[in-house]
Amino acid sequence: MKRLLQSLLLTAMMSIVAMAQSVYVDYDHNLDFSQYHTYAWGQQPNPNQIKNPFLAQEAQNQVNLQLQGKGLQMVQESQTPDLIVVCSGGMKVQTSYNAWGGGGWRWGGGYGTISPEQSYVGTLVVDLYDPKAKQLAWRGEANGTLNESNAEKNRQLVDKAVTKMFQKYPSPSKK
Numbered sequence: 519m520k521r522l523l524q525s526l527l528l529t530a531m532m533s534i535v536a537m538a539q540s541v542y543v544d545y546d547h548n549l550d551f552s553q554y555h556t557y558a559w560g561q562q563p564n565p566n567q568i569k570n571p572f573l574a575q576e577a578q579n580q581v582n583l584q585l586q587g588k589g590l591q592m593v594q595e596s597q598t599p600d601l602i603v604v605c606s607g608g609m610k611v612q613t614s615y616n617a618w619g620g621g622g623w624r625w626g627g628g629y630g631t632i633s634p635e636q637s638y639v640g641t642l643v644v645d646l647y648d649p650k651a652k653q654l655a656w657r658g659e660a661n662g663t664l665n666e667s668n669a670e671k672n673r674q675l676v677d678k679a680v681t682k683m684f685q686k687y688p689s690p691s692k693k
C-alpha cells in the first residue's frame with residue numbers, strides 16, 4: 519500500500535511539473551527600447567506551425583495587448599514600423615511511461631503494467647525585429663503541455679505564456 523501511495527504521489531508530482539510552462543526571453547541589451555513606438559505584424563503565423571487557428575489568433579491578440587500595454591501602437595507594415603512582429607509555434611506529441619505494480623518487478627517478468635501516456639507539448643515563439651537595423655531585437659519563447667480536451671484551458675495557457683514573456687520586455691529606460 520505504501521508503494522502504491524508513493525507511486526501515485528510521484529505520478530501526480532510529475533504531472534504538475536509537466537503542466538508547468540517554461541518561458542525564455544532574451545533581447546539585444548545594447549538597444550535602447552525607448553526608440554520603439556510602433557509595430558506591425560510581418561508575417562501571419564504559418565498554419566503549418568500553429569495547427570490550431572484559434573490558438574494562433576489568441577496568441578496574436580495577446581501579443582497586441584501586451585505591446586499596446588507597453589505603449590507601442592500597431593500600424594501597417596507599409597507605414598515603416600519601428601518593430602516587426604513574427605509569431606510562430608509548433609506542437610509535438612510526447613510519450614511518457616508510467617509503471618504501476620503491485621509489489622515490484624522480478625526477473626523473468628513482473629507483475630504490474632507499464633502504460634504509455636501521450637501529451638501534447640506546444641511551443642510559441644514571438645520575435646520582434648528592428649527593420650532599420652535589420653536584426654532581431656527581442657525574442658520570447660514558451661513551452662507547455664496543452665490540454666487535448668479543453669480548448670478554453672489552452673487559450674488560458676497561451677494568455678499566461680504571452681503575459682509572462684512580456685513581463686521581461688525591457689523598460690524604455692533600459693539600454
